[in-house]
Amino acid sequence: MTLKREDLSQVVQTQIKNPDLVERRRRQIVEAAVPLLVKNGFHKTTTRQIAKAAGFSIGTLYEYVACKEDVLYLVCEAVHDQIERRIGDVLSHVQKGREALAAMVREVFLTSHRLSDVYLLMYQETHALPPQWREKVLANELRINELIHKGLQRIAESGDLGDLDASDLKLLSHNISVMAHMWTFRRWILSKEFTIEEYIARQTEYILKMVADKK
Amino acid sequence: MTLKREDLSQVVQTQIKNPDLVERRRRQIVEAAVPLLVKNGFHKTTTRQIAKAAGFSIGTLYEYVACKEDVLYLVCEAVHDQIERRIGDVLSHVQKGREALAAMVREVFLTSHRLSDVYLLMYQETHALPPQWREKVLANELRINELIHKGLQRIAESGDLGDLDASDLKLLSHNISVMAHMWTFRRWILSKEFTIEEYIARQTEYILKMVADKK
DNA sequence: TATATCTGAGCGAGCGCTCAATCACTCCAT
DNA sequence: ATGGAGTGATTGAGCGCTCGCTCAGATATA
Numbered sequence: 001m002t003l004k005r006e007d008l009s010q011v012v013q014t015q016i017k018n019p020d021l022v023e024r025r026r027r028q029i030v031e032a033a034v035p036l037l038v039k040n041g042f043h044k045t046t047t048r049q050i051a052k053a054a055g056f057s058i059g060t061l062y063e064y065v066a067c068k069e070d071v072l073y074l075v076c077e078a079v080h081d082q083i084e085r086r087i088g089d090v091l092s093h094v095q096k097g098r099e100a101l102a103a104m105v106r107e108v109f110l111t112s113h114r115l116s117d118v119y120l121l122m123y124q125e126t127h128a129l130p131p132q133w134r135e136k137v138l139a140n141e142l143r144i145n146e147l148i149h150k151g152l153q154r155i156a157e158s159g160d161l162g163d164l165d166a167s168d169l170k171l172l173s174h175n176i177s178v179m180a181h182m183w184t185f186r187r188w189i190l191s192k193e194f195t196i197e198e199y200i201a202r203q204t205e206y207i208l209k210m211v212a213d214k215k
Numbered sequence: 216m217t218l219k220r221e222d223l224s225q226v227v228q229t230q231i232k233n234p235d236l237v238e239r240r241r242r243q244i245v246e247a248a249v250p251l252l253v254k255n256g257f258h259k260t261t262t263r264q265i266a267k268a269a270g271f272s273i274g275t276l277y278e279y280v281a282c283k284e285d286v287l288y289l290v291c292e293a294v295h296d297q298i299e300r301r302i303g304d305v306l307s308h309v310q311k312g313r314e315a316l317a318a319m320v321r322e323v324f325l326t327s328h329r330l331s332d333v334y335l336l337m338y339q340e341t342h343a344l345p346p347q348w349r350e351k352v353l354a355n356e357l358r359i360n361e362l363i364h365k366g367l368q369r370i371a372e373s374g375d376l377g378d379l380d381a382s383d384l385k386l387l388s389h390n391i392s393v394m395a396h397m398w399t400f401r402r403w404i405l406s407k408e409f410t411i412e413e414y415i416a417r418q419t420e421y422i423l424k425m426v427a428d429k430k
Numbered sequence: 431t432a433t434a435t436c437t438g439a440g441c442g443a444g445c446g447c448t449c450a451a452t453c454a455c456t457c458c459a460t
Numbered sequence: 461a462t463g464g465a466g467t468g469a470t471t472g473a474g475c476g477c478t479c480g481c482t483c484a485g486a487t488a489t490a
Binding site for chain 2: 467468469470471472
Binding site: 041123124127175179186189190194206209 | 256258338339340342343353357382383385386387389390393394397400401403404405408409414417418421424425427
């Protein structure tokens with residue numbers, strides 16, 4: 001579910017009348033901001049830098065954004081949007097059984113891998129957001145987890161995953177998310193031992209063990 | 216292994232002659248800084264606030280610390296120190312077999328739980344440190360993981376954990392760490408479903424499955 | 431002409447850090 | 461005993477600078 005224009009403008013204020021322009025400029029802002037934020041962090045990145053990288057003046061930046069935090073929020077929204085779409089796609093044609101689980105895990109891990117820079121950024125800088133938006137970002141994270149959870153449920157219904165109750169499935173979905181994020185946080189050490197593919201293969205084995213029958 | 220006075224003063228500069236005083240004042244600084252940093256983050260916390268909370272003036276603060284980042288570094292050192300000591304203690308009289316593993320896991324999780332505020336802080340603010348010290352902090356994190364790894368090795372040697380090769384044990388130790396940290400990052404949602412004890416119990420089960428024999 | 435959008439010099443607040451002055455304490459010459 | 465010189469530690473007003481944000485005017489568009 002993409003965040004619609006009206007939703008956005010309710011949250012992030014602007015004086016500009018043309019909604020298409022707002023959307024276009026905000027995309028520019030996000031695209032310009034991401035590499036800067038990833039490289040220097042939120043606090044060391046200046047609004048002037050962002051404006052310059054986006055190709056217009058600070059004055060203009062502040063026509064599309066009410067404060068610096070808005071930029072971070074727009075970035076978070078955009079990223080979660082992208083993640084949700086990717087994982088949602090894979091889940092939409094999910095099979096049954098253990099191979100399906102493996103496929104889902106693979107996609108979650110790869111998505112996390114591809115977006116690891118921004119993911120790290122989000123983990124580190126979310127707390128710089130005003131409370132209201134921090135909650136929105138957390139809710140987004142939760143929605144992604146809900147996708148994984150749904151996938152697990154559907155796979156579990158097919159029967160060959162061992163007897164797992166509802167809260168098992170919930171906890172397992174978080175475990176999968178976090179094991180995926182682990183590559184983001186610990187790549188500096190893990191990549192000395194494994195490639196991303198090896199990492200996925202190993203972790204998939206462990207996940208399959210976790211969902212196996214009790215002895 | 217506690218950081219010795221000489222080691223510290225090599226890293227964090229000071230003009231003060233009396234080493235005991237340096238140690239005492241720095242303890243004060245850390246104790247005063249932690250709650251402020253946890254609550255407001257590194258960038259929103261002022262050096263004046265820290266000095267005031269520690270009970271002396273900014274001037275004095277800067278006699279024991281060369282820059283604001285030093286404070287964060289001292290905090291990280293202190294926390295890692297504490298974690299390492301706790302986990303080290305438990306591992307020093309570790310038994311054999313699966314109960315030993317459960318006991319170790321329990322301690323790692325509880326330690327992570329007790330220090331979750333500061334742990335979150337470290338994850339979020341480490342990148343504000345100068346590169347040289349960020350590396351030192353990462354190295355500390357690695358040393359803690361090494362402890363868990365050693366524990367796993369010793370337990371695995373007793374034989375009833377399934378056939379795990381060296382890199383299995385390494386990856387598993389990271390999994391244990393990260394599952395412990397998960398409680399820090401996702402307490403806001405996990406605690407709706409589980410108490411910390413329930414969480415530990417469930418995750419221990421999963422971990423035991425992960426180290427079990429292949430079918 | 432009227433409206434929408436863009437510009438960037440400049441404002442003002444806040445913050446890290448300094449340093450001249452002060453205080454506290456020791457020790458020795460008287 | 462005591463004055464005072466020397467040393468180490470503390471103080472906090474204030475400097476210098478950065479950065480988020482504004483707004484009066486310029487520019488484009490219809």
